[in-house]
Amino acid sequence: MTADELRGDGPTKSSRRTFLSAATVTAAATVAAPVAVAGSAAAAPAHSGGSGPGRPVRPQSPDRELRELLREIDQRRIEAIVRRLAAFGTRHTLSTQDDPERGIGAARDWIHQQMQGYAARSGGRMTVELQSYIQEPASRIPVPTRITNVVATLRGESSPDRIYVVTGHYDSRCTDVMDATSDAPGADDDASGVAVLMELARVMATRRSEATIVFAAVAGEEQGLYGSGYMARQYKAAGADVQGMFSDDIVGSSTADDGTRDRRTVRLFAEGVPTAETPAEGNTRRSVGGENDSPSRQLARFVGDVADNDSTGMEVRVIYRRDRYLRGSDHISFLEQGYPAGRFTEPNEDFAHQHQDVRVVDGKQYGDLPEFCDFEYITRVAKVNGAALWSLAQAPGTPKGAIIVTTNLTNDTELRWTRGTEPDLAGYEIVWRETTAPEWTHVIGVGDVTTATIDLSKDNVFFGVRAVDTTGHRSPVAFPRPGS
Ligand SMILES: [Zn+2]
Numbered sequence: 001m002t003a004d005e006l007r008g009d010g011p012t013k014s015s016r017r018t019f020l021s022a023a024t025v026t027a028a029a030t031v032a033a034p035v036a037v038a039g040s041a042a043a044a045p046a047h048s049g050g051s052g053p054g055r056p057v058r059p060q061s062p063d064r065e066l067r068e069l070l071r072e073i074d075q076r077r078i079e080a081i082v083r084r085l086a087a088f089g090t091r092h093t094l095s096t097q098d099d100p101e102r103g104i105g106a107a108r109d110w111i112h113q114q115m116q117g118y119a120a121r122s123g124g125r126m127t128v129e130l131q132s133y134i135q136e137p138a139s140r141i142p143v144p145t146r147i148t149n150v151v152a153t154l155r156g157e158s159s160p161d162r163i164y165v166v167t168g169h170y171d172s173r174c175t176d177v178m179d180a181t182s183d184a185p186g187a188d189d190d191a192s193g194v195a196v197l198m199e200l201a202r203v204m205a206t207r208r209s210e211a212t213i214v215f216a217a218v219a220g221e222e223q224g225l226y227g228s229g230y231m232a233r234q235y236k237a238a239g240a241d242v243q244g245m246f247s248d249d250i251v252g253s254s255t256a257d258d259g260t261r262d263r264r265t266v267r268l269f270a271e272g273v274p275t276a277e278t279p280a281e282g283n284t285r286r287s288v289g290g291e292n293d294s295p296s297r298q299l300a301r302f303v304g305d306v307a308d309n310d311s312t313g314m315e316v317r318v319i320y321r322r323d324r325y326l327r328g329s330d331h332i333s334f335l336e337q338g339y340p341a342g343r344f345t346e347p348n349e350d351f352a353h354q355h356q357d358v359r360v361v362d363g364k365q366y367g368d369l370p371e372f373c374d375f376e377y378i379t380r381v382a383k384v385n386g387a388a389l390w391s392l393a394q395a396p397g398t399p400k401g402a403i404i405v406t407t408n409l410t411n412d413t414e415l416r417w418t419r420g421t422e423p424d425l426a427g428y429e430i431v432w433r434e435t436t437a438p439e440w441t442h443v444i445g446v447g448d449v450t451t452a453t454i455d456l457s458k459d460n461v462f463f464g465v466r467a468v469d470t471t472g473h474r475s476p477v478a479f480p481r482p483g484s
Contacts, residue, residue, distance in 0.1 A: 052432070052442060052456050052461070053442070053444055053454060053455065053456065054430075054431075054432065054442035054443050054444040055442065055443055055444075056441065056442065056443075057431060057439070057440045057441055057442060057443050059304075059305045059306070059308070059309060060305050060306045060391065060472075060473070060474055061309065062306070062309065062311045062387060062391075063471070063473075065207075065390075065394075066311070066386075066387060066390050066391065066394075067311050069203055069204065069207065069386060069390060070311050070312065070383045070386055070387060072203045073199055073200070073203055073379055073382045073383055073386060074199065074379075075375050075376060075378075075379040077195075077199055077202070078195045078196070078199050078375055078378050078379055078382065079195075079370075079373075079375040079378075081114075081191065081194065081195035081198055081199070082187050082191040082192060082195050082252070082370050082373055082375070082378070083187075083370050084110065085107060085110075085111075085170065085186070085187070085191035085194060085195075086185035086186065086187045086191055086368075086369065086370050087185075088101075088102055088103065088104075088106050088107045088110075089101075089102040089103070089183055089184075089185075090102065090103060090104075090172060090174070090180065090181065090182065090183060090184040090185075091103070091104045091107045091170055091171050091172040091184065091186055092104060092171060092172060092173060092174075092179070092180040092181075092184055092222075093141075093145065093147065093171045093180075093219055093220045093222065093223045093226070094141070094142075094143075094145060094178070094180035094223075095180045095181065097146060104170070104171060104219065107170055108130070108148050108150060108170070108219070111150045111170060111194065111198065111217050112128065112130060112150050114198060115128040115150060115152045115198065115201060115215070115217075116128050118152065118198075118201050118202045118205040119152060119205060121205055121206055122154065122205040122206065123206075125154055125155050125157075125205070125208070125209075126152055126153065126154045126155070126201070126205045127152070127153050127155070128150070128151065128152045128153075129150075129151050129153075130148050130149075130150060130151075131148065131149040131150075131151050131216075131230070131231060131234070132146060132147065132148040132149075133146070133147060133230050134146055134147075135147050135220065135226050138224070138226075139223075139224050140177060140178065140222075140223040140224055141220075141223055141224075141226070142178075147219050147220045147226050147227050147230065148219055148227070149216050149217065149218045149219060149227045149228075149230070149231055150170070150216070150217040151214060151215070151216045151217075151231070152201045152205075152214070152215040152216070153212060153213075153214050153215075154201070154204055154205060154209055154212065154213045154214075154215075155212050156209050156210055156211040156212040156213075156393065157208050157209065157210060158210045158211075158422060158423055158424075159210050159211040159212075159397065159421070159422055160211070160212050161212070161240075161241055162211040162212065162241050162243055162393075162397045163211065163212045163213075163214060163235070163240055163241060163242045163243065164211060164212070164213050164214070164242070164243060164244045164245070164389050164392045164393055165213075165214040165216060165242060165244070165245040165246070165334070166196070166197045166200065166213075166214070166215055166216070166245070166246045166248065166385055166389055167193070167197065167216045167217070167218050167228055167231075167245070167246070167247050167248070167330050167331075168190050168191075168192070168193025168194040168195070168196060168197050168217060168218070168247070168248045168249065168251075169190045169193065169194070169217070169218050169219065169220075169221030169222070169227065169228070169247075169249060169329075169330060170190070170191070170194045170217045170218070170219060171186075171219045171220055171221055171222055171223070171227075172184040172185065172186025172189065172190070172191075172222065172368070173186070173222040173355055174355070174356065174357045174358070174367075175355065175356055175357045177222060177223070177355075182357060182358075183357075183358045183367070184368070185358065185367065185368050185369050185370070186368050187252060187353075187368050187369055187370040187372065187373050188250055188251075188252030188253050188346075188353060188354065188368050188372065188373055189249065189250045189252075189354050189355070189368055190221070190248070190249050190250060190251075191252070191370075192248070192250065192251045192252030192253075192373060192378050192381075193247070193248035193249050193250070193251055193344075194217045195378060195382075196248045196251060196378065196381055196382040196385055197215040197216065197217065197248065197385075198215070198217070199382050200215060200382060200385060200386050200389065201215035203386070204386075204389075204390070209390070209393045209394065210393055210394050210395075210422070210424075211243075211392070211393040211394075211397070212393070213389055213390075213393050216228075216231060218231060218330055221249070221329065221330055222355075225328065225329075225330055225332060225333045227330075228247070228330035228331075228333035228334070229333040229336075231333070232333040232334045232336065232337045232339065233337065235337065235339070236337040236338070236339075241397075242334065242337075242339040242340075243339075243340065243392070243397055243398055243476070244299050244302075244339075244340050244341070244388075244389075244392050244476070245331060245334040245339055245340070245341035245342075246331065246341065246342055246343070246344055246385060246388065246389075247329045247330040247331040247341070247342075247343045247344070248343075248344045248345075248381065248385060249329040249330065249343060249344070249345055250345045250346055250349065250354065251266065251344055251345060251346055251377075251378060251381040252346065252372075252373040252374065252377070252378055253346050253349075253350060253353070253372055253373055253374050253377065254346065254347065254374045254377040255348070255350060255372075255374065256347075256348030256349070256350060257348070257349070257350040257351060257352060260348065262347040262348060263374065263376070263377055263380075264313060264314055264315055264380075265314065265315045265317050265347040266314055266315075266316060266317065266344055266345070266346065266347065266380075266381050266384055267317050267318075267319055267344065267345050267346070267347055268300050268303055268304075268316050268317065268318050268319065268342050268343070268344055269319050269321055269322060269323045269324065269331075269342055269343040269345070270294075270296045270297050270299065270300035270318060270319070270320065270321075270322075270342040271294060271296050271297075271321070271322035271335060272291050272292055272294055272297060272320060272321075273285065273291055273294065274294045274295070274296070274335065274338070275322065275332065275335040275336055276335060276336055276337065276338040284481065284482065287482075288481075288482060289435060289462075290462075290479060292320070292438070293462060293464075293479040294340070294479075295340035295398070295476075295479075296335065296340045296341055296342055297320070298340070298398070298464070298476045298477045298478070298479060299340045299341070299342060299476055300318045300342050301318070301439055301440065301476075301477065302388070302391075302392070302475075302476040302477070303316055303318070303342070303384070303388045304316050304318055304439070305474075306387050306388060306391040307383075307384045307385075307387035307388045307391075308384075309387075311383065311387065312380060312383040312384045312386075312387055313380050313383070314380050314381070314383065314384050316384060317347065320438075322335070323343050324345070329343045329345075330343075331343045340476075344381060344384070344385065346377070346381075350372070352364065352365075352366050353366070353367065353368050353369065353372045354368055355368075356368065391473065392476070394469075394473050395467070395469060395473035395474055395475045396420050396422045396424075396425050396467035396468070396469050396473070396475045397420055397422070397467070397475055398466075398467075398475050398476045398477070398478050399417045399418070399420065399428065399465045399466065399467050399475065399478040400417065400418045400420075400478070401416075401417050401418035402415065402416070402417040402464075402465045402478040402479070402480040402481070403415070403416050403417070403480050403481050403482065403483030403484075404458055404463065404480045404481070404482055404483070405483065405484060406482045406483065406484060407484045411457045411459075412453055412454060412455045412456065412457070413453065413454045413456055413457065413458040413463055414451065414452070414453045415430060415451065415452050415453075415454070415463060415465060415480055416450060416451045416483070417450055417451075417465050417478065417480070418450065419448075419450050420467055422467075422469065424469040424470045424471070425448070425467060425468075425469055425470075426448065426468050426469050426470045427445065427446065427447045427448040427449070427467075427468055428445075428446050428447070428448070428449065428450075428452070428465055428466065428467055428468065429443050429444060429445050429446065429465070429466050429467075429468055429474070430443070430444045430446055430452055430454055430463060430464070430465060431443050431444075431463070431464045431465075431466060431477055432444075432454070432456065432461045432462060432463050432464070433461060433462055434461055434462075435460070435461060435462055440464060440477060445468075462479075463480060464477035464478060464479050464480070465477065465478050465480065466478065
């Protein structure tokens with residue numbers, strides 16, 4: 001805004017519009033020169049109201065390796081896992097841990113054994129551990145209780161310190177959350193999520209990944225996210241670089257309680273203002289309008305880009321909320337430690353088959369039984385997770401240290417970031433969108449550089465930076481902080 005405008009006698013609307021389109025032409029010319037990665041920077045068609053430099057953003061198609069991997073995801077195996085887990089009777093966190101047939105201990109040992117079988121075919125790249133601790137009495141934990149996560153880690157070859165995590169919780173519950181002995185088959189909640197991560201561990205174990213992927217069956221979710229909380233705190237204490245985490249929780253059914261079916265949609269919940277943000281970080285976020293640009297939102301946009309296509313057969317319905325209204329899951333444990341995370345869940349829930357004692361009332365069957373699962377649907381959810389995790393782990397990491405330089409007030413935008421260390425890193429792209437657009441609309445290739453100036457005002461649009469490798473895999477977007 002000029003001083004003239006401040007006084008109320010600035011340019012008229014029409015003269016301002018003329019100024020803007022002149023600036024846009026200049027912008028297109030300015031960015032055309034340094035483009036290396038992305039080809040020519042023709043002016044994009046008006047898209048979500050924005051026009052300016054760059055090409056329209058397009059989704060990232062799965063490459064041949066990913067398509068092959070997704071085809072190996074086996075519905076029969078997923079069904080067998082859900083049925084086996086349901087057959088332990090209950091997997092309540094407070095249930096017996098030393099009965100070989102019934103209870104959470106038997107389920108833990110079975111998952112562990114299966115994962116070790118997958119790891120045996122990994123050429124030493126996958127290791128499996130029982131990550132265990134004693135939870136002292138706390139909410140919904142009346143006595144000291146051993147809580148154990150079964151964790152399979154596929155170590156990355158070129159960026160082993162960069163980590164992506166997928167979890168499902170193998171504990172279950174019935175109507176009374178403290179009832180550790182009644183049947184609690186937990187087929188949908190959450191044997192379905194455990195089946196997703198186990199089947200992904202199996203098909204990824206035989207492959208070489210650039211970054212590390214972790215497949216974790218966690219416990220204690222129903223009592224209060226205990227297992228995932230422990231896991232996320234361990235990562236944080238070790239300074240681990242977890243760049244994305246997904247909780248698959250209740251991904252087993254495509255049927256709502258009114259009987260309507262939606263076989264082709266999975267919801268992905270992603271928070272806006274980060275759970276772990278400090279008040280100072282929140283002030284900065286408000287001052288730049290970054291409420292819709294948390295790392296978790298960028299992660300969710302990435303998932304839409306790589307997993308909403310014919311190789312998964314699914315629409316990823318991103319929901320701009322941390323979880324369902326007032327509810328939660330294991331991704332919150334990771335959000336609390338400052339890691340980007342989201343929660344996958346089925347499109348509609350049927351509450352007759354969640355957190356319910358197995359019983360028949362007036363001819364209606366209640367309880368979370370395998371017969372109410374849709375195994376074809378779970379298989380497609382596994383493909384969505386597979387496409388997301390594999391694409392993340394084969395792409396460069398999210399750019400670090402991204403800033404918009406604010407040393408001088410100007411009407412263009414200077415961005416800066418730190419170069420990544422991936423051996424196949426090819427360069428960077430700047431993305432931008434109108435402030436009212438939900439997703440990135442324009443992309444400008446800038447080559448293998450660590451700074452770029454775009455002739456568009458940071459006052460009017462949002463900017464991001466992403467990395468690209470030599471085969472065209474793109475990273476999630478980093479939303480720059482103001483800096484100097
Ligand atoms: Zn659950």
